[in-house]
Structure formats: C-alpha cells, structure tokens
Amino acid sequence: MSVGTLRRTRGGVGSSARRVDGVPKVKGAFQYGSDLWAEEMLWGQTVRSPHAHARIRGVDIAKALSYPGVRAVLLAADVPGRKTFGLEFADQPVLAQDRVRYVGEPVAILAAVDPEVARRAAERVVVDYEVLPAVTDMEEALRPGAPQVHEYGNVLHHVRIVHGDPDAPADVWVEGYYETAMQDQAILGPEAGMAVPADDGGVDLYVATQWLHVDRQQVAPCLGLPPEKVRLHLAGVGGAFGAREDVSMHIHACMLALRTGRPVRIVYSREESFFGHVHRHPSRVWMRHGATRDGRLVNVYARVLLDGGAYASSGAAVITNAATFATGPYEVPNALVEATRVFTHNPPCGAMRGFGAPQVCFAHEAQMDRLAQALGMDPARVRLQNAMKTGSVTITGQVVRGSAPVRQVIERCLALPMPEEPAAGPRDPQALPGGAGNVSRGEGVRRGVGIAVGYKNIAYSGGFDDSAEARVRVFRTADGPAVEVHSAAAEVGEGLHTVLVQVARTELGIEHVTLHPPDTAIGSAGSTSASRQTMMSGGAVQLACRAVAEELFRRVRARAASAGRTLRGELTLADGRVLAAGEPVGEVDNYLDEPIEARRTYHHRPTQPLDERGQGDVHVTLAFAAQRAVVEVDEELGLARVVQLASAHDVGRAINPQGVEGQIEGGAAMGLGLALMEEVQLDGGRIRNASFTDYLIPTFLDMPPVVSAVVEEPEPGVPYGAKGVGEMATLVATPAIVAALRAATGRPLNRAPVRPDDLIGLAPPVASGPPPPAPAVPGPRPVPHYHGLDAGQQELMRPESD
Amino acid sequence: MEVLLPRTLDEALAIKAGRPEAVPIAGGTDLMVALNFDRARPPALLDVSRLPELRQWRRKEGWLVLGAGVTYARIVRELPEVVPLVQAARSVGSPQIRNRGTVGGNLGTASPAGDALPVLAAYDAEVELASAGGRRTVPFNEFMVGPKKTVLRPDELIVATHWRFVRGPGSFSKVGTRNAMVIAVASVCLVLDEAGHTVRVALGSVGPTILRAPDAERFVAGALAAAGWWDDPRATLPAQVAREFGERVAAAARPIDDVRGTAAYRRHACGVLARRALVWALEARRAA
Numbered sequence A: 001m002s003v004g005t006l007r008r009t010r011g012g013v014g015s016s017a018r019r020v021d022g023v024p025k026v027k028g029a030f031q032y033g034s035d036l037w038a039e040e041m042l043w044g045q046t047v048r049s050p051h052a053h054a055r056i057r058g059v060d061i062a063k064a065l066s067y068p069g070v071r072a073v074l075l076a077a078d079v080p081g082r083k084t085f086g087l088e089f090a091d092q093p094v095l096a097q098d099r100v101r102y103v104g105e106p107v108a109i110l111a112a113v114d115p116e117v118a119r120r121a122a123e124r125v126v127v128d129y130e131v132l133p134a135v136t137d138m139e140e141a142l143r144p145g146a147p148q149v150h151e152y153g154n155v156l157h158h159v160r161i162v163h164g165d166p167d168a169p170a171d172v173w174v175e176g177y178y179e180t181a182m183q184d185q186a187i188l189g190p191e192a193g194m195a196v197p198a199d200d201g202g203v204d205l206y207v208a209t210q211w212l213h214v215d216r217q218q219v220a221p222c223l224g225l226p227p228e229k230v231r232l233h234l235a236g237v238g239g240a241f242g243a244r245e246d247v248s249m250h251i252h253a254c255m256l257a258l259r260t261g262r263p264v265r266i267v268y269s270r271e272e273s274f275f276g277h278v279h280r281h282p283s284r285v286w287m288r289h290g291a292t293r294d295g296r297l298v299n300v301y302a303r304v305l306l307d308g309g310a311y312a313s314s315g316a317a318v319i320t321n322a323a324t325f326a327t328g329p330y331e332v333p334n335a336l337v338e339a340t341r342v343f344t345h346n347p348p349c350g351a352m353r354g355f356g357a358p359q360v361c362f363a364h365e366a367q368m369d370r371l372a373q374a375l376g377m378d379p380a381r382v383r384l385q386n387a388m389k390t391g392s393v394t395i396t397g398q399v400v401r402g403s404a405p406v407r408q409v410i411e412r413c414l415a416l417p418m419p420e421e422p423a424a425g426p427r428d429p430q431a432l433p434g435g436a437g438n439v440s441r442g443e444g445v446r447r448g449v450g451i452a453v454g455y456k457n458i459a460y461s462g463g464f465d466d467s468a469e470a471r472v473r474v475f476r477t478a479d480g481p482a483v484e485v486h487s488a489a490a491e492v493g494e495g496l497h498t499v500l501v502q503v504a505r506t507e508l509g510i511e512h513v514t515l516h517p518p519d520t521a522i523g524s525a526g527s528t529s530a531s532r533q534t535m536m537s538g539g540a541v542q543l544a545c546r547a548v549a550e551e552l553f554r555r556v557r558a559r560a561a562s563a564g565r566t567l568r569g570e571l572t573l574a575d576g577r578v579l580a581a582g583e584p585v586g587e588v589d590n591y592l593d594e595p596i597e598a599r600r601t602y603h604h605r606p607t608q609p610l611d612e613r614g615q616g617d618v619h620v621t622l623a624f625a626a627q628r629a630v631v632e633v634d635e636e637l638g639l640a641r642v643v644q645l646a647s648a649h650d651v652g653r654a655i656n657p658q659g660v661e662g663q664i665e666g667g668a669a670m671g672l673g674l675a676l677m678e679e680v681q682l683d684g685g686r687i688r689n690a691s692f693t694d695y696l697i698p699t700f701l702d703m704p705p706v707v708s709a710v711v712e713e714p715e716p717g718v719p720y721g722a723k724g725v726g727e728m729a730t731l732v733a734t735p736a737i738v739a740a741l742r743a744a745t746g747r748p749l750n751r752a753p754v755r756p757d758d759l760i761g762l763a764p765p766v767a768s769g770p771p772p773p774a775p776a777v778p779g780p781r782p783v784p785h786y787h788g789l790d791a792g793q794q795e796l797m798r799p800e801s802d
Numbered sequence B: 001m002e003v004l005l006p007r008t009l010d011e012a013l014a015i016k017a018g019r020p021e022a023v024p025i026a027g028g029t030d031l032m033v034a035l036n037f038d039r040a041r042p043p044a045l046l047d048v049s050r051l052p053e054l055r056q057w058r059r060k061e062g063w064l065v066l067g068a069g070v071t072y073a074r075i076v077r078e079l080p081e082v083v084p085l086v087q088a089a090r091s092v093g094s095p096q097i098r099n100r101g102t103v104g105g106n107l108g109t110a111s112p113a114g115d116a117l118p119v120l121a122a123y124d125a126e127v128e129l130a131s132a133g134g135r136r137t138v139p140f141n142e143f144m145v146g147p148k149k150t151v152l153r154p155d156e157l158i159v160a161t162h163w164r165f166v167r168g169p170g171s172f173s174k175v176g177t178r179n180a181m182v183i184a185v186a187s188v189c190l191v192l193d194e195a196g197h198t199v200r201v202a203l204g205s206v207g208p209t210i211l212r213a214p215d216a217e218r219f220v221a222g223a224l225a226a227a228g229w230w231d232d233p234r235a236t237l238p239a240q241v242a243r244e245f246g247e248r249v250a251a252a253a254r255p256i257d258d259v260r261g262t263a264a265y266r267r268h269a270c271g272v273l274a275r276r277a278l279v280w281a282l283e284a285r286r287a288a
C-alpha cells in the first residue's frame, strides 16, 4: 500500500493535539449521562437488598404501586427474557429472584414522575427476607462447610501455572504475605442512562459505558428482544476505570421504559454508585522467591486469592491476569502459581484499572526488595539483573516477541531528577505530611525512597479476538475536504476520541475530522479497557483510512489516465492535497464528487488460552513501567506525604504525548490512593464508607509532582508501534510508594492501603496462616453451562453478515 | 419545600417564632449534604446567609464578637491575629467549602469533628442565641451537649460567638488520613493565656463533645509557673514537661473506633499534637 504519512497536517499522530472534547468539558457544556433529559421522562429507582445473604419470602409492592406519581414497579417475574446477565457468565439476576447475595443487590425497580416520588415509593416496597448465614471472608469461603454463595460452590475459577521445575533449589529464599484492599474506581460521573421506547417495540438506550456492544449482548436477551431492536448510544462518560464494564442500570431502565411507554432515566447517587458497580478485587497473596547468591531468580511460588464477592463479573479474566503476571517482568525459570477467584457475600468485584496486575505487583515488588535485602544488593540492581527482554520466556511459556524495554524503563526512571532535599529549619506544614492539618514543622519527618517495576497486557488475552471496527468517510464541504469517523469505541475521559481524530488526520492529510456519535449502528469496537483502544480502534481507523485513500488514489490515477498523463512515484496525501513522488497533483476536493467511504475491522495477532499447566501464548502485547517514589513520613503521627513520583513508561509510540502524560499522572494518583487511603471498608458484607466523605481519594495536596519519561520502542506489528498506557502507572505506584514508606519507617508494611496505625506500629503487619490448599484443577466447570453466554463476548466479534 | 428569605435578623426571628420547623441554612455545606443523602426533608428552609448582623465580626472591650455567618474564607483573610481560629478555618474542607461554610453552621451541626469547635472551647467562648422573645448567651461547653446535640431551641437562631481576646501563643492542629479536605480523626487546640497564667487545651473528634483536658492544663500551667516561664519566656522547662503534658492530654481523650480511625490512634495522636503544640507555643513566645 502506498500511503505516506504527513507530518505537516496539524494535530496528527505524535502531536499533543487539542482534545476534541476539551473545551465543552472545561466550560461545563459537555453532556454527561447524568444530564440526559427527555420530554415526559420518568425517573427510575432501585430497591436494594439490605442483607448480605437472605432468602426472599415475598415482596409486597401494593403500597409503592399506589403511591401517587408511580408508573410502574417491577420485580424479577417482570423480566421479559432471560433472568440473568453477566460479562463472562450470565450469573447475575437482573432482579433478585428468591435470594439476595450481597448488600445492595437490586430487588425491585420502579419509575415515577420525579426523583423524590421515586425515592419515597421505593421505601414502600416491602420485602420479606429470611436472613441466612453469609460468608464474607475469602479464606473462610474455601473451607468445607462454609455457606455456599452459589449452588456450584465458592470458586469461580482457579488458575495453576506450572513452569519449569517448581521444586528447583535456590541459594536464598525470601517469603512474604501481602494484602490489598477493595478499591473503588471513584468515577466522578455516577452510573447514568436513559432508555427511550421506540415505535418498533424496541428501545434506544443512551448510556455511559465502556463497551456498547457487550452491553447490548446482555441487555437484549433479558428484554426478550432481538439485538437489532436494542440500540445503544454512548452518553457522556464521566470516567470508567473498569466501573462501567458491567451492566448496571441498563436493563432496569429499558424494562421500565418498555413497560411505561415513556423515556426512563436512571442516575445513581454517589452512595448507590458504590453498590452499582464492581470494585477492585481485594487480594491475599503468599509468595516465596528463591535466587542464586548473586541475585538471579531461580524459582517463585505464588498463591493468590482474590475475593470476587457475589457474582462472576470479569473475575475469571482478572484471576488469569493476576496469575500470569504474578512473578513480575522478570525472567523466572521455575515457578508455581496457584490463583483462585473466590465467591463471597461481599459486593461483586471485577474490572478496575490494572485488572489483576496491581494486586500481584504489590506483592512481587515487595518480594524483590526483600530479596535485595537478603542478598545485600541494591533493589534496582536485582531488578535490572532479572529484567525481561525481547526473547525472554514468561512463566506461561510465552516467548516475548514484542518490545520489552524493562531495563530501559528502570534506568530511565532512576535517571529522572530527585526532588530537592528540604532546607534546614522549620518547614511549611502545608507541604509536610498532614498538609492543611497543620500538624508539624518538620519534627519527626523522615524521607524514604522506593521503586517498583510492573507489566501488563494490552488488549484481551487467552485466545480472545477483540477486534475493532471503524467506518471512515471523506467528503467535500464548503471549507474543503472533511473526514467523518464512525466507531463504537467509548471515550471515557482518557482522550481516545482525540487519538482517533489524530490517526485520521495523519492517514488522510486532512485536518478537518469529525466523529460520528458512537452507537451500535456500527460493529463492535471492543471495550475501552485493557489499555487497548489506541491500538485496536486506532488500528481500525487507520485501516479504514487506508482503504479510503486507496479509492482516492484510484480516482486520481484514473483521471490522470483519462487526461493522458501517468503519475510517477508513490501517491501521498498532505494538507488536503494529493502528491505524486512528493509533487502536488491536485486538491483532494477535486476527487470527491462522490464521497468515499470504507469500513474496516482491525484484529490483533491471535493468542491462545492457557492449557492445563497454565502454559500458552496468552498475551498480545506487553507494556512495562518503572516508578520511583519519594515519601515523607511523620514518624510519630503515622502520616505520609508523597514528595515525588518519577515514572518511566514503555508506550511503543506516544500518539499524543500530553495524553500519555495525563494517563501516567492520573494512573499514579489512583495507585497512590490504594497505597495510602482508598479502601472500601466492609463489615459483614456491608460497605461502611459508601460516600466521598469517608471513601477518600487523593486531593491536590496529596498528589506530588510526577516527573515522567517515555520510552518509545515501537511494538512490531501494531499500528504506529503504539502500545497502550492507561493502566501501567496505577500498578507500579502502589508498590513504589509502600516501598518508600518501608524505607522511611523500617517497618515491614504488607497491606495496602497503609494506615497511620501501621506506620507507627500501633497495628502489627497483617498476619496469615499457611496458604489455603488449591482447588482441584481442572476440576468441574465452575459455572454450569446454562448460566453461560456460550461463546461469551467472543460472539460479538463475529464479522457482520450484512 | 419552601425557602424563606428574611432580610433582617428580626424578620428571621419572627419567622422562626411562627414556624419553628423551618430549618436555618447558612452556607449549606452540611445541610445540603443531608438533603442530598435524603437524610433530611425539612418543610421549609430559612436562609440566614444574608442577615447583616450575622455576617459581621467586631472587637468590643477586649472581646471578639464573631457573627455566626462569617465564613472560613473571611476568617482566614480578616482575622490573621487569631492564629488558632485561622489555622482551624484553613483546615476546613476545600476552598469552595471555606467560601460558603460558617462557624454558625459548625455550631448548628455540632459534630465532635467540627473544626471551629475546639477553638471555641479553648477560648471559653460564649454562644449568643436569639429568639423573638430575646437573647441569651450560653458557654460553649454548655451549648454542645452531645454529638449533634445542642441546647438551641426550635425558635432560636445562633447569632454569634464571643470570647475575650487572649494574649499568648496558641495553635490548632488536626489529623486526618489525607492532606486536605478530610474530617478530623483527632484535633487539638492549645491556647496559652499570658495574663491569666493559664493553659487551655481542647480536643476534637475524640469524644461525644469537644473535650477539655483540665488535668493536663493545670499540670503544664504549674510547670510553667515553677520554671518562671510566665515572667521570662526564655526560662527553660524540664524536657519531660512537654512529654508528660502530651500524655496527660492523651489520657483525657475518650475516643472510639470508627470508619475514620481507631481509638488507640486517636488517643496517641492527641498526645503528639498536644506536645508539639506546647513546644511551638513556647518557641513562639520566646521568639516574639
């Protein structure tokens, strides 16, 4: 193919192009899902379980139904189609049938003329519960005799990876136990959407989501409608981070709209949002690392437990990720990993930025520090010495074929400038641990430095072909040629839509690019998750643009031929013009009597599922990051302040450098949150802090300056060589900061978030017994077939047959 | 819901007399949260944020009179000499909250974690209340009688707080699990009265109300007297005084475990904050 890229086109690939949604967002004019409004609209409300585990003996809706202003009250029996939904397994009831399995599980929904009426009516739904014993501890859930969350037991999925000889001896062993808490994505825009009944008996759902098509795949069968009658449109998304991968209010709003014949909008409150989406799985990890005396890793054992709460969500994929990344971006010749994703009566857990990698990164990086200490080596050196590189073999037996600049990210990270040492004498309390609380003038404050290295997959793994489709149209306007890009890919705040525009500009040499609103009128783009959309939807737009260009060049050549000219050399596009061998031939406009349109699908290279020994070429592309944290700890008060984060990232190629920087900073903030404050606190399955008053996320005074370095080693075989960057900073920030806290305090902190009590020794490190025995593998199918989606999400990716 | 907009305090009090169920709203930074969370649905709101008398502060015969409607942002700008109050005001919420939130609202809410309250307790402030029937003043420690419990009557409004200016150093510190915009896990206000030769320390978020630590106060005032410090700020104090002061303050705390922190940590933090506050106060006077 003969398309040259044009660096001159403003706002193309490689430039920090201005965000297409920037101005309206800054001005407050951007319409988020929670701003949706329609004439005659009703307000939906959800009645939720107050119990972690209970049988429903009966539900009395009479008082709610007769409440003035209420238009419908619906229960499980009113679900028109399939009664359950789910991303990988359809195990989650649209509305609880005979049983509730977590606090916050939806039991009834209603629609009313205003939100206040809806709330008051919801209080009048009387549910008769028989409270049952609940299991809310992940280790207890594995013990014989524990209450069973599902009739098929308390294990969703177990992954065993056997690599090399797990009995291989080593000179030096270090052992540790680690925990991370349940973290909330803290999406600023709560779950929101509006369902509008259509004349054809179908429904249009406007919803803030990460993947329109997987939503439709779950919504349509529950409504008993064919997919084409369920049309999804992307509403403005106020952050996602995994929180919008699962269906929340979607089916409920559609059911109410179809029942009442009126548009129904549902917007969760902040408190409800804590029940309305899955969280990051809390983890318990046991690890043993063996190395030679000169610091080469020989053998690693990891036992990983993730508490998935009541339903499957994407837990099977999360635990697979946690297992495959359990030993970190290092060459490990022998390993045994046993990873179990457990069901409990806690709120469901699923996807969150990092997707299983942060939990194990927290553990393996603490282990690398322990190893360095045991060997009397510098922590960075141990890591450099064992760093993976192109050609390395992972513990699943996958040969790393793409770029793997692990050594480079570590070295670049360490080369970033250190923050200045504080001046002698009293210091401004605002800049110290405790910040605005005015607790210190510098007394008792100690610095510590820590580093962490991590890696994660880009795009879906294990044989999943998460292709992306895009349609590109070039047409003539009064102001010259213009491009329209149509993709179902969700912009969730990360800047993807700007990236798609940049790709079109570069490929077609046309600056004026607009985006068609994302919807299900086009094929799936896959999820805006797994750091995959720049590669996948960027790739789809690139392919479609190249097809458009080909047609354009055909017209150019044909016209030249009919004028008796032959064009020599390669045809390229630049600045709205066609060039042959670099010489202008004519304006693109001249060839657009008929617009040119092309639709293309991008597939990444195929991968394989893990086999019974956990071996396989599972991941498409890997991205690596290293981070250094400098912290200050008030040794007496146990307060911490991160002084600086230095972060180096392998991104393949930065399509939008400013966007990359934004992801690094934002991702680091999220990792900082887990290190120091973010925890969904549970008590018998009940969330104790379902508000931003008590679920704390970092403020400006908590976020330090982030200095970053971008390592650009293009990934072979992917568009522009670009990897994703959405998740990596999150996974390394937590272990880097906690390592720095250990260095500052000398305490063996082994749980995130670290609390003041931990930093001053009021609370001992979390203790554990021996790791629980691993379930039999492969064992029975964890979820009976009838619950499943058969081929699951993969069905979505079958080529359209239009 | 009705929103009533009186123009003067008298108008407001007349409304309150007839409609005691009307809930006053000042900055709304507590009340609107309660409304949002569906915890309150008052039949009427009475906006007190426009009442001129409540928005003033003044000095009167050695007293500070702080109108209930003065916001934290104004305190920070306009009252720099009242250091502990400014430090408390500066620690409240975020700039947006400080632009709206008032000391009167802090009193109305009467949370043990209210950041202005330890300052009022340490200054032995009086709370001025008014109804259509007249005015009364109540010492702060009698005004707040429990978590979210005060002696405010349904027909009354909080008009102001008053306290005698105290010559001497002091500070307010609060511990929370993030560096800003955090509800106090524990807070301490220390005031040294050079004229009266007394020390006052008040603790927030470690009991059902704001607590004073009389034993620690007497101990340190005595130690300062014994060292001759009241007369000579350069006098040195035995090293263990500050530590023991901290311990005695910690002993006065009556904390509980909750979602924001453990009782053990809260008690510990009170001791550390009190000790540091004393050291800073001694240094401040020495440097003055």
Ligand SMILES: Cc1cc2nc3c(=O)[nH]c(=O)nc-3n(C[C@H](O)[C@H](O)[C@H](O)COP(=O)(O)OP(=O)(O)OC[C@H]3O[C@@H](n4cnc5c(N)ncnc54)[C@H](O)[C@@H]3O)c2cc1C
Pocket: B023, B024, B025, B026, B027, B028, B029, B030, B031, B032, B033, B048, B054, B068, B069, B091, B092, B093, B094, B097, B100, B101, B102, B103, B104, B105, B106, B107, B108, B109, B113, B114, B115, B116, B156, B157, B158, B159, B181, B182, B183, B184
């Ligand atoms: C994000 C956020 C952060 C916060 N951070 C802090 C913090 O760090 N520290 C802290 O102490 N507080 C904090 N608060 C709570 C709140 O800002 C303070 O309590 C503030 O002082 C309340 O003042 P207000 O004027 O907004 O009160 P309002 O919300 O208007 O009223 C609060 C209560 O007082 C009553 N009231 C108000 N004025 C009068 C009056 N004149 N007479 C009788 N009753 C009256 C009201 O009826 C109501 O019951 C925070 C709140 C938010 C939303």
